[in-house]
Amino acid sequence: MASGHLRHLVAGNWKMNGLKASTDVLDAVIKGHDAVLAARADLMVCPPATLLAAFAARAGGSTVAVGAQDCHAAAAGAFTGDIAAEMIADAGGKAVIVGHSERRTLHGESDADVRAKAEAAWRAGLFPIVCVGETRAERDAGHALAIVARQIAGSLPDSLPGDLVVAYEPVWAIGTGLTPTVADVAEMHGAIRRQLVERYGGAGQAVRLLYGGSVKPSNAAELMAIADVNGALVGGASLVADDFLAIAKACGTS
Numbered sequence: 001m002a003s004g005h006l007r008h009l010v011a012g013n014w015k016m017n018g019l020k021a022s023t024d025v026l027d028a029v030i031k032g033h034d035a036v037l038a039a040r041a042d043l044m045v046c047p048p049a050t051l052l053a054a055f056a057a058r059a060g061g062s063t064v065a066v067g068a069q070d071c072h073a074a075a076a077g078a079f080t081g082d083i084a085a086e087m088i089a090d091a092g093g094k095a096v097i098v099g100h101s102e103r104r105t106l107h108g109e110s111d112a113d114v115r116a117k118a119e120a121a122w123r124a125g126l127f128p129i130v131c132v133g134e135t136r137a138e139r140d141a142g143h144a145l146a147i148v149a150r151q152i153a154g155s156l157p158d159s160l161p162g163d164l165v166v167a168y169e170p171v172w173a174i175g176t177g178l179t180p181t182v183a184d185v186a187e188m189h190g191a192i193r194r195q196l197v198e199r200y201g202g203a204g205q206a207v208r209l210l211y212g213g214s215v216k217p218s219n220a221a222e223l224m225a226i227a228d229v230n231g232a233l234v235g236g237a238s239l240v241a242d243d244f245l246a247i248a249k250a251c252g253t254s
């Protein structure tokens with residue numbers, strides 16, 4: 001069931017970090033994504049919304065794509081502080097992260113909310129990066145596979161209207177320096193792949209499955225070599241161009 005033919009995607013989630021001066025990090029990422037590296041992995045930077053249009057303009061014509069971190073499900077309306085998927089597309093974004101655990105936990109987003117946001121992304125011509133993952137307590141209780149299967153079932157529609165990326169991010173691995181074992185990542189990604197293929201047939205084979213949670217240059221080669229790991233969703237390490245590029249360079253080397 002492995003989908004080793006899929007190109008790796010390494011996406012940087014800057015979270016609530018970055019000012020105009022951070023453009024130099026983007027410039028270094030663009031410069032570093034040379035032909036050799038571009039043949040190995042796709043790169044995407046997801047800055048905060050304030051930088052989205054400037055980053056998309058700066059990255060225009062390069063091989064680095066720009067995405068957003070969240071969107072509202074509606075195309076427009078009285079939703080103070082929110083941004084629509086159409087606005088992300090208008091700003092030059094190509095994708096949007098939805099259902100990150102920080103949104104699910106800190107903003108109370110349900111699987112139904114995440115599904116509505118994913119559908120908004122497709123409506124606007126973007127592709128969603130749908131995040132799922134269990135807490136430490138859920139893993140310790142032996143429920144990790146069931147929790148993630150339930151999140152996948154509830155966060156995705158019955159048929160896929162466009163490209164989809166799924167990111168498996170164990171909540172306990174985010175920003176902690178902890179990572180699951182290779183065997184645990186392989187088991188989870190294999191289970192997600194089977195679920196997607198059962199639900200979507202051949203289209204499920206084309207979904208890139210990213211691993212996220214404390215991905216660093218030092219562990220990237222091991223994580224990116226796991227069957228059905230088709231890239232990484234990188235938080236902290238994506239703020240440092242050399243680290244982000246080193247993670248991308250680790251793709252396809254083993």
Ligand SMILES: O=C[C@H](O)COP(=O)(O)O
Binds near residue numbers: 173174176177215236
């Ligand atoms: O979206 C990215 C993840 O939350 C991972 O963050 P991290 O690489 O800082 O652990």
